[in-house]
Amino acid sequence: MPETDWDEGREIRMTDSRTALTRLVGYAQPHVKGLLVVVGLAVLYVGAQVLQPWLVQLVIDKDLLVPHPAFEPILLLALLYLGVTLVGLGANLVQNRRLQWIGQRIVRNMRQDLFSHVESLAMRFFDTHATGRLITNVSSDTTNVSMFFTQFLLSVIQDGMMLLLVMGAMLALNWQLALMSFLVIPVIVLISVLFRKKLHQSYQYTRTQFSRLIGYTAENLGGMRITQIFHQERKQFQLHTELNRRYTGGNINEYRWSVLFNRSFDALGNLSVALMVWLGGLAVLHHGIEIGVLFAFTSYIRQFFQPINSLTQNWNTLQSSLVSAERIGGVLLEEPEIQDAADPVPVRWDRDGRAAVRGEVAFDHVSFGYVPNQTVLQDVTFAVPPQSFVGFVGETGAGKSTLMGLLTRFYDVQQGHITVDGVDIHRYRQHELHRMMAIVQQDVNIFSGTVADNIRLFRPDVTDQAVQEAAEIAGADEFIRKLPGGYEAWLRAKGANLSLGQRQLLAFARALTFNPKILILDEATASLDSHTEMVLQRGLTRIAEGRTTLVIAHRLSTVRDADLIFVMDQGQIVERGSHQHLMAQDGLYADLVHRSVPDTMAAL
């Protein structure tokens, strides 16, 4: 099934329907026994339903139409009727719960597998796939797939069984009349299929229009201030009117089709009863059948409609389940791009959990591009001595952050080597490489949870004491204690209950918790005010102690006193040296310094 509604990100490969189905079946495998029980119970339930008109027919023909009717057999049959009904309902109840139990467990497992698979994929995957899509995969696609088990399968079992048993009962009662009645089945199927397609289309159209309307409303609520300041209320309202009109039109159209469909079904049902009266009545006259049988037939012919309707409806469920299953299958097919070496170099760890490495970092003729034919780094070579503090400066897009992405093996170099203590980083296990280093990024991710959990990243093996020590060294302890609840204060992922400066301090504490030998700082943004930055600088000085520290500097002041500064331009290192050295050189670095301050005070 082709996929068209993807508007962002690279398309994930989709598996074909067969592979998708196989995968679904794979998840169901451990539940085969349970599913067999479900089928058994469904047979019981449907059987009970089909038996009901039969019993009434027996009452009419065997007890009421006889010359001297007696009450006892009626009592017996009525009690039997009640018993059959109750057994059927009981079976249905158990069956329903059982099936849901299985279906929900399958979805849960699928969700967990999918999530941990996504987490294992390489950064490149995240660069090319919109996060929103992935979340949809995990939440709503899995929900759609669950409907395959809880709705489609149920419908096939119940409705299919119902049709078969009703037809069987009719054949048993009177096969000639039964065969004539079956003529109505193709008509029902035809109407269902035709309408279903139209209904689906108009439903989709309405949904699309509705989400446009809602999207537009949401955006305008967010930007109402801008609309008002630029005084464009009328124009924005006109656009809203247009979208609202389209949605309402689609909605009314959809409603018309559904009324038409339901009433046609209704009409067909009533007409087939009339037809039954006509055919059956003539049969009674010619003593072919008894009156009770005619009654049963008028009941049974109505029982055709419900299961056929439900089956066609669930055909759509199957379609959307399959599309979702294909999407999920596509994600699961992605292989983690970055793999561990077959014979990794082990890293020794000291008692404090620090890696026994010196922390010497070297890039040796490294070239790299995110996409073919677009080099971001070109033949970069440099060495950082252990425990030194080095800065990387340059305009946006010069390739500074890419260096760090390569060092952490978010991406693999295309040419050259990167070494830590002389060992190529490819030869370390990824998780050991990562434990040697810590990275503090521009945007600090906050998770919904307590401050302490945010620092220890929810790892159960990090004690409260370790968290607090890290916060103290980073200079975060002071503000954390002032929060309501201190370390137990609740943070929200999206809520802005921490200032940018506080977030940065928290990120420092986070980095320290894991005792890295190499510290990478993608320095805080320009939107920090200068005062806050000064506080951060002090924290930075403390946490850099005893570690190799690599800083990507946006403000030159951060790296003024660095041991070594690398100046980058268009993917290359164009200057290197200390601040004084570079200023004396009067090259790009000096130029950057001059431009960062007001004209009058540029000379330093």
Place this chain on the structure above:
Amino acid sequence: MKPQDLMRSFLGSHRWAYVLAIVAIGGAEFLQVQIPHVLGQFINRLKAGATPYTVEHYALALAFFAACYVVAFGLGQLLMGQLARMMEYDVRQVLFRHWERLSSHYFQQHSVGDLLNHTLTDVTRVRQALSQGINQMSQAVFLFAATLYMTLGTINVELTLLSLLPLLLIPAVIVAMGPRVRMRSRRVQEALSDMAERAEESFLAIRLIKATSNEDTENGRFAGLANEVLARQMKLVELNTLFQAILPMLSGIAFTVGLLLGGYDVIHHVISLGGFVAFSAYLAMMVQPLMQFGRVINTFQNASASLVRLQVLLRVEPTIVDPAEPVRRDWRGEVTITHLTYRYPGSDARVLDDATVHIPRGSVLGIVGRTGAGKTTLLNLILRDYDPPPGTIALDGTDILDLRLEDLRELIAYVPQDGFLFSATIGENIAFSMPLVVPEAVERAASQSHILDAIREMPDGIHTEIGERGVTLSGGQRQRTAIARALIKSDARLLILDDSLSAVDTRTETDILRVLRRARGRKTTIIAAHRLSALRDADHIIVLDHGAVVERGTHEELLRAGGLYAELFRIQMGEEVGVHA
């Protein structure tokens, strides 16, 4: 307009359509109940002996009633549903227009998500009540009355009443269980959205997670929420399946009673065999309206809660309003701020503390200060996002409270901090305030804010869609687009930039400032910024600290004074900072 008034006037202007719809539904139900009656009579005639002609007659009668019923009912349903959807349209229009009138304060107090719920849930629920609710209610009432009339009249009172007893429990069960089912299903939805949120959090922080090798912890955390979804789902299933079993059970019991008593009555010739057959059909018919009674009650309960919420929303009045007698004349653009002290509504903290500034026509004022010093608040008060106290902010000597809001904002070209853009084309965003402007003007503004080259590289040039809130643009491009959007208002007297250059690099900043100097002409300009380099053109700079103007002067004067400004400058220059390994 109150939602009740809205509904009343809508019902009033469409009253004949409603009458027609109700009559059609009533008529349809009257026709429908004839069907079992005809069936019963047919059985009796058949038992007594009939000709093929009578059989044909009854079959045709059945077909006739069926056809008429379907047409009448379809008509009623169609009318009712269409009207409700038209009403929904009206409510959405009223809602959007109402929001457009409300002031910034309101939008600051309510999240977009909460507001959207009104249009997503509340409006839809009210429509459902009007469409399904009235539809089902009239159907149920007519059908129940007609069925009861037929059974009582043509069959047997005792039989009817006794069999009906278990059925009467149906609406009670629905009303009792409906809200609990909804409650549990809401809990499932909550767990699902928690789970999606956790996934989002984790995917967004993937770099951090990978850099700390924290995948296993994250998997564990996600698994916990996936289990929670499962647990709540099963709770819902428990209730739902029970619910689905009870209703057919009640009708099964009613049917058993009918079978017993009906059979007894036939034996004792109280009713005919045909009557018995018709009765069992009526009994089946009665289940439907009784279930609908229960559902309709739930629908109405939901809708009335929604109606109240809409009512509360529509009752909110804008806090910023036009003066009774607005001053209108040609404005030159001199701004005077006198002893301005400001607290946000409902707060005691002084955001601005006795601030006094004079901004001569055509001059450039720079505002600096730490985060939270009051820079943005000061700008927002000039824009009348919030109302300043009377007599504190004047334009050409006239209190800005005496201007029409529309006129004041017409005079201002404003660049917000966040560079908010709409999901339209980049050209439409730049020409936001003047949709009819010629493309050349758009390009001129774009070139002034140094975004034109970037636009020309885009796939569709100026007609490139920039996605929701401009996601396809970088932060710097967004800011530059927002600057172009302000610059296109060439007639504005005041240009306000609220830290609008923070995301562009210093080279671009220099260029934009140079262009601004030429483009702003005689506009009075106010620039708030963190980065002091953005203020190099300012004629006059004020330094805000805790809402008060603590220093003022030119850049040189302020440096010489050696106060907060000089300190900020030193920090940015990196003088006091020592970083060592």
